[in-house]
Amino acid sequence: MTNETQQSSSRAARWRTVDIVVAAVLAAAVGVIFWAWGLLWNAVDPAFSAFPPGQAFMYGVWMIPGVLGMLIIRKPGAAVFTSLLASIVSALLGTAWGLSVIVYGLLQGVLPELVFLATRYRRFTLAVAMVAAAASGAAAVFLDWFNWYREWTLGWLATYAGLLIASAIVIAGVGSWALVRVLATTGALDAFPSGRERSEIDA
Amino acid sequence: MTMAVTVAAVDTGRLARANPLAKILACFVLGIGALLSGDPVTPALILAAALGCLSIGGINARAVVRRGWPILLSAAGLGATTLLFGDSDDPLLTALAVTVRVLAVALPGLAVLLTIDPTDLADSLVQHARVPARFAYASLAALRLVPLLALEWQTITAARRARGVEAGRSPVARLRLFWSVAFTLLVGAVRRGTRLAVAMDARGFDSTGPRTVARPQRVRPSDIALLFGSLVLVAAAVAASLALGTYEFF
């Protein structure tokens, strides 16, 4: 790589203020959405939300910040930052799990980050999003096992893992990818490469 | 439905003045100690001792209960599901262990959280933990918007009702409404973020040069003592549990 391309690629990798702030506000908004989600399900059926295999079905929602953050911002570290911050906001708003969600946020950001790193932060397609979401799901499965489900039978664990990762792929993988595309049509992402696929508008 | 959403410290006791990083690390140590034990006694000891120290440090018990009831609920739920799905020799004991473990991990963290001022935490992270200033303060600025976003959620929902769209009973309708409101919130949030970034840049936030510190955070001997104390607490709980013959690793 020539010096110029080295400089331009390192400049391209540097986070602009708008990258950091929008990633942070995105995390804050997703944190609020989680809070509302919690309210929704507690209102509907508290038993459902306290029943882990039922939870696994909807679990993918919690993987959205990491994947979404990276798909929008497209800078190294976006998945970790957004996921971590969303979990911090969640913790502050008062979740059922206290500060431990922050560890979840961290790992659920690190694993997708590794997937995007493997593509050298150059591919942001649906397929990559789905793999990243699956990785995030795997992180959650591991943490759940370690923290709370060590005493489960292998059968239940496998079912749980399967449901969770499937949910992650659909909701956080396909869902995030679709969400970015719809967001771009509103013009909100004009400052980002993910938004520039919108056709040029007049004045 | 109006929920007061605040993300600022509500406590001003002795613990509030301790260094925020030290407090968080101390809770972390307690949490790890609880997680690494498989029996119910060790986490129970950790929890009891922690709660004791916290009340000495001036924690507002009522605030903890008010904010902490979801934790109690989920601890109970976890205990119940462990009973159902577990395969250990003594299911009741295992379920109890899981329940206490949840409480030991989550409750001290919550109590401490109530004494941490987010600005102090950001300052501490930048000054002591070498977190890049731009990330810390941008996060702080975004955090400030959380109550506004929560309020906006309610406004957007009301606006939909005014246009004739309501959730009703059907879960599908509820999901569609939820998605619609969430999407509108996200659009607004990204726009706000873009405007906030311009405002921050206009005040020199994106300069690559050094930054001075207006609010120096101190690490006092009492903070080191706090951290050390948490290690001692965990060790003591394990030792006591070993002495009682109840200790189980993992």
Place this chain on the structure above:
Amino acid sequence: MISGGGARVRARGWGWRHAGRRSPAVRGLDLDIEPGERILLLGASGAGKSTLLAALAGLLDPDHSGEATGELTVDGRDPRTTRDRSALVLQDPETQLVMARAGDDVAFGLENRAVPRESIWPRVDAALDAVGFPYGRTHRTDQLSGGEQQRLALAGALALEPGLLLLDEPTANVDPGGAAVVRQAIRAVLGSTGATMVLVEHRVAETLDMIDRVVVLEPGGGVRASGTPSDVFTAHGESLAAEGVWVPDLPLGTPRRSAPGPDQLRAEDVTVDPGLHGVSAVLTAGEVVAVTGPNGAGKSTLAGVLGGLRAPESGTVRGSADLAGPDADVPPHRWRAPALAARIGMVFQDPEHQFLTARVRDELAFGPRRRGAPDGDVARLVDDLLDRLHLTGLANANPFTLSGGEKRRLSVATALTTSPPVLILDEPTFGQDRRTWLELVDLLAAHRSDGGSILIATHDTALVEVLADRVLPLDAGRVAASEVAR
């Protein structure tokens, strides 16, 4: 006094095209601003005023955010190298503040500029004092009114001791009382520094005493006119007003009144905790009621209660038999949403909160379609509305991509598509330009002459003057004086 005196601005053939747009926002701009001069920048929406301010603040980057032509200098240098000489205050109070405590927010800019710690807090205190900030350093920023927040933002700019003070519609999102205080703070700041100022403001009349010269920008072009206020407004007043600029002393139309009919919606002794205490109000067909009062008086709360979106703790709200039909004994907050939307049209302060679809055309068609109107009728209604609102060219655009004025017109129109008898609006003219304002007044007057009733919660005294049949003043949740009929 600040060091270095006011900054000198010079533009020669300067232009800027934002990335992703086809036409430039500004083109061929020639401008000279002397050190210490105070300029009011005017122009229709989209004339490039904000672009010019952003460029002067050094925030536009030709490498990434667009394309520049010609030359623009501050003190003879590229504005990006003179960032420490300029300070920019923006229009959204809430999204401009960064920190949780007032003093910390002012210190933020100083920290970024690597001002030594010993100098930071004295400068913070001096700045807070200069703008007349009513609270101390530790006051929480989320407990400030819009006007107080803008004063805080101004203090943040002042603490940087700028040579070039740039203000982009600083009172646009602030109520009139707060705006007056902000303007007072600006006067105080100008009195104590020799800084050059470029102000973009649509409440023109009230700012004339602060400025030396008016510069009018041409949309997509350069300077259309430049001179003293009286010169510019005498020569260009009419054409500027036609484009939406709030030219002072130009009349907004004569007050129009209508003949009232039967009652449609009545609130009696309503109490909402917090916000309203024992307030009563009646909406009558063919009448416009304006609810006025300072921020926090309860205007929005009353609108919400009448609109069936908030349940009162005590008191009753009922629709007439004509309005509510089978729900005549049921309070609006218990009406099912489709019935509510058919009877009461509600327009929120932020139009974006109400958008449901991805196309302007679908937004307008939403209400009628849901009520089962045949496609042909719906299409005709939509086309007619698009035409009346001058939105035909944007029929397939995403509602979120519209300009502020266009969004406002669209949100009012969508409330009218189901022809509800009652229309409730919360601050409909907030921050709107003159042209949108006049169009809104037309829309509302038409609804009234069709026999509808209207409730407007507003600060806008001109709107009250032109449109209101009755005024209900509120203060701290109570009716401040008996209702005034006009």
